Amino acid sequence: MSYVDGFVAAVPNANKTRYIEHARSAAAVFREHGALQVVECWGDDVPEGTLTSFPMAVQCQPDETVVFSWILWPSRSVREAGMPKVMSDPRLQADVNPMPFDGKRLIYGGFDMLLDE
Template sequence: MLEEDRKKYHEAAEFMANWSMDHGALEVMEAWEADVPDGKNTDYRKAVNAPPGEKIVTGWVIWPNKQVFEKANEALMRGEGFENHNGDDMPFDGSRLIFGAFEPILTKGR
């Protein structure tokens, strides 16, 4: 992400956060790079093939259980809720996104 695209990214993230919450998510977090150092062997930039000057963005969605996640994912694949959304106008290169589902093994705090 380029710094000048931050507002546009925020708008896209807000859309997806609302979509996720409407489909049962408990929490959505999006974070814009503040201090992401280059690593010797690997780092965030290398992981997403980020060119110089590009900002790294990370985030996650917390679902109450696997069943709610799977139902939301099915709705996503059907395009449910995206009827009036222009997906061609995304402020990032979606081919460099990293997806994954994780099962908590430790939770502290909130």
């Protein structure tokens, strides 16, 4: 079964174009190292919660938008082999392709896929 890396971040609205450029560059690198698909979603209907919510989780500020992303891998073993290559790829180093958001508020995790219909 496929494996998914999921991400949630708060991106300054002023950085939307830079974020798209960053994401395109990163997607090419991920795909070169085994990912099947990279999906980036700009928040459109992401309500504030009272106990939990995406905006609360990433401490989203009024001038930011929540971004929801995932990377689809064929398997965890492909992800485990590919991720170190992605992280060390010179095209994704901070001095070449800096993240246009606060990486300290990025939430991420790896997930075994249970259902794909």
